[in-house]
Amino acid sequence: MAVKKTPMRMCIGCREMMPKAQLVRAVRTPEGEILLDTTGKKNGRGAYLCHKEECLRKAAKQNALAHAFGVPVEAEIYDRLSEELKKIDG
Secondary structure, three states, rough: OOOOOOOEEOOOOOOEHHHHHEEEEEEEOOOOEEEEEOOOOOOEEEEEEOHHHHHHHHHHHOOOHHHHHOOOOOOHHHHHHHHHHHHHHO
């Protein structure tokens, strides 16, 4: 029987390749809302982040979400994502 491959994704903060299951997905929904997707199944454009606050700060400094989603992302959205990340890891 063939061995199943582990899907790998890159964290947009630290730019490190990791198994998809170890990352959290940020998603821009068709309505334009940006949020964290804990299920990994929500509709929309996705980008992956480590569960570390440091990686989210790096992504904010590099404006990585705006690049990944193709729309401007305000600082308030990064702050809200930080709060959501704390709740997930909490």
